[in-house]
Amino acid sequence: MPRLELKGVHKRFGGAMVLDGVSFSVDAGRVLGVIGPNGSGKTTMINVLNGVHRPTKGEVLLEGTRIDGRSPHSLLRLGIGRTFQNPRVFQSLTLLDNLLMVTEGMGRDGGGIDRALGLLELVGLAGHAGTLASEVSGGQKKLVEFARALMTSPRLVLMDEPFAGIHPEIKAVLMARIRASCDESGITYLVVSHEVSELVDLSDELLCLAEGRVLASGDPRQVSSQPEVIEAYLGQPLASNPAVAG
Amino acid sequence: MALTAAFGATTGQLGTMRVVTTVLMYVVLTESWTVLGGFGGYLNFGMVLFFGVGAYTTAIVSSHAGITPLATVLAAGGVAGVLGVLIGVPSLRLRGAYFAIVTFVLTLAIQQLVMVLGITNGALGLYLKPVSLGPRASDELYYFIFLGAAVVTMLVVRRIGSSRFGSALVAIREDEDAAEVLGVPTTRVKTVAFVFAAVVAGMVGCVYASQLYYIEPVDTFAFSLSLNVVVAAIVGGAQSWIGPLLGAVATQLISQELLIHTQGVEGNLVLGALLIVFARFVPGGIAGVFRRRRVAKVAV
Numbered sequence: 001m002p003r004l005e006l007k008g009v010h011k012r013f014g015g016a017m018v019l020d021g022v023s024f025s026v027d028a029g030r031v032l033g034v035i036g037p038n039g040s041g042k043t044t045m046i047n048v049l050n051g052v053h054r055p056t057k058g059e060v061l062l063e064g065t066r067i068d069g070r071s072p073h074s075l076l077r078l079g080i081g082r083t084f085q086n087p088r089v090f091q092s093l094t095l096l097d098n099l100l101m102v103t104e105g106m107g108r109d110g111g112g113i114d115r116a117l118g119l120l121e122l123v124g125l126a127g128h129a130g131t132l133a134s135e136v137s138g139g140q141k142k143l144v145e146f147a148r149a150l151m152t153s154p155r156l157v158l159m160d161e162p163f164a165g166i167h168p169e170i171k172a173v174l175m176a177r178i179r180a181s182c183d184e185s186g187i188t189y190l191v192v193s194h195e196v197s198e199l200v201d202l203s204d205e206l207l208c209l210a211e212g213r214v215l216a217s218g219d220p221r222q223v224s225s226q227p228e229v230i231e232a233y234l235g236q237p238l239a240s241n242p243a244v245a246g
Numbered sequence: 247m248a249l250t251a252a253f254g255a256t257t258g259q260l261g262t263m264r265v266v267t268t269v270l271m272y273v274v275l276t277e278s279w280t281v282l283g284g285f286g287g288y289l290n291f292g293m294v295l296f297f298g299v300g301a302y303t304t305a306i307v308s309s310h311a312g313i314t315p316l317a318t319v320l321a322a323g324g325v326a327g328v329l330g331v332l333i334g335v336p337s338l339r340l341r342g343a344y345f346a347i348v349t350f351v352l353t354l355a356i357q358q359l360v361m362v363l364g365i366t367n368g369a370l371g372l373y374l375k376p377v378s379l380g381p382r383a384s385d386e387l388y389y390f391i392f393l394g395a396a397v398v399t400m401l402v403v404r405r406i407g408s409s410r411f412g413s414a415l416v417a418i419r420e421d422e423d424a425a426e427v428l429g430v431p432t433t434r435v436k437t438v439a440f441v442f443a444a445v446v447a448g449m450v451g452c453v454y455a456s457q458l459y460y461i462e463p464v465d466t467f468a469f470s471l472s473l474n475v476v477v478a479a480i481v482g483g484a485q486s487w488i489g490p491l492l493g494a495v496a497t498q499l500i501s502q503e504l505l506i507h508t509q510g511v512e513g514n515l516v517l518g519a520l521l522i523v524f525a526r527f528v529p530g531g532i533a534g535v536f537r538r539r540r541v542a543k544v545a546v
């Protein structure tokens with residue numbers, strides 16, 4: 001049974017059909033990369049998957065259980081964590097408190113703190129545990145969001161543009177940690193990104209979304225070289241197309 | 247706190263003790279307000295709504311049941327709490343400013359309702375049975391009731407501040423969407439915090455009605471009470487239990503002092519000015535000035 005399965009998911013905003021029958025599935029311990037031009041519905045898909053939006057039509061299943069229409073906090077309890085396109089950390093709290101805020105691991109007992117410090121260590125931020133989140137860089141905020149998602153003991157992590165606008169060194173840390181937690185803990189990742197070459201390296205499978213439909217999916221190298229996929233990015237080679245970076 | 251309490255107990259002047267009793271009443275109200283308003287960042291402009299409903303519950307229940315008004319404190323808190331649920335569940339689905347407006351508008355609506363209803367005796371108001379104590383003993387009774395209530399409320403709010411529930415509220419204040427994604431049932435958490443303030447305000451209204459033994463709609467539902475609480479919280483700093491204490495003492499001593507020497511208009515002007523200055527230049531209030539240093543220490 002796949003960890004996550006979408007069956008004909010539609011999402012309409014007013015007159016605009018932003019997701020137009022999206023179907024795919026992904027197994028435990030796999031990284032699914034999602035590419036697609038701006039406005040193709042990638043963020044909307046993540047919002048549907050973690051309960052921010054209810055699909056207009058279609059089904060979302062987590063290990064065979066229908067989850068569409070549930071609230072984000074109840075989906076977190078079922079093991080769906082996420083990060084945001086613009087990092088949403090709690091600015092006036094320390095990095096440590098940002099992790100301790102997570103309900104599932106929030107006990108202020110030693111266990112919760114040790115776990116949080118361990119995760120900060122994992123992303124190379126242990127030295128900043130006491131720093132206010134407002135005082136770290138944008139890239140470090142993305143690392144905090146990633147650690148915070150892991151703090152929720154997830155089965156599925158949805159990441160929206162985790163590599164956009166961050167220092168190459170931080171990008172490398174993030175990619176390595178995603179891969180490692182996937183292989184070691186069997187967490188499934190759905191990673192949305194513009195950076196196709198990174199996604200090709202990171203992902204087990206790649207899916208291209210265009211105008212709310214799945215244009216192609218499968219082996220990352222194959223998908224990224226398909227003519228329709230390249231076409232969707234204004235007919236230029238993916239990795240070197242400046243229009244893709246916005 | 248100890249200072250104010252000692253002040254009230256030892257000076258022995260009736261006037262002073264009444265001033266301190268009022269200060270303590272505002273400590274209780276502001277502490278309870280701070281859970282949703284300070285931790286959670288949702289401005290409740292309706293404290294007097296629950297205060298007034300508690301006062302009227304006490305007046306009606308005590309006269310119908312033939313019991314002493316103070317014995318109805320749980321009924322007053324309970325009715326105010328139920329009203330809190332009825333208002334909170336729909337209105338706390340709204341974000342930010344809408345909620346503040348709803349609490350304000352409902353205060354006016356309920357006040358109007360109390361004006362016209364038979365059971366509340368309209369604008370004429372209701373009389374209660376005073377406690378059978380001399381004026382001195384009676385003042386001491388209410389002083390100690392509010393002193394005890396202030397201590398208990400502070401301890402409860404301090405406890406909430408270091409609990410999961412308190413953290414959930416801070417997460418809501420900081421970023422409600424992120425809080426929801428991190429597993430916080432945001433509407434439920436906000437509603438519980440709101441109902442907590444409603445229950446406390448209802449109980450305070452009971453003691454107030456008993457102390458005054460006459461209530462009528464205009465003073466009992468005076469919007470200035472709601473406003474005083476908000477100003478006290480912002481001036482003192484609404485992000486920990488200590489701020490409401492400092493803020494209630496500071497703002498009440500100022501406004502009561504001005505009230506004695508002037509007609510009261512100046513009091514409101516000074517409070518208004520304080521509100522602007524603190525909201526603009528001292529976002530963490532009086533307590534925030536100390537808190538900033540502590541954060542760095544605690545975190546490591």
Ligand SMILES: Nc1ncnc2c1ncn2[C@@H]1O[C@H](COP(=O)(O)OP(=O)(O)O)[C@@H](O)[C@H]1O
Pocket residue numbers: 013018036037038039040041042043044045
């Ligand atoms: N809450 C919303 N209400 C109305 N339209 C929306 C909403 N969210 C997204 N959209 C629209 O859906 C389309 C896809 O947006 P989005 O999912 O953010 O794309 P992507 O993340 O792929 O760039 C855009 O045209 C956007 O304007």
Ligand SMILES: [Mg+2]
Pocket residue numbers: 042043044085160
């Ligand atoms: Mg997007």
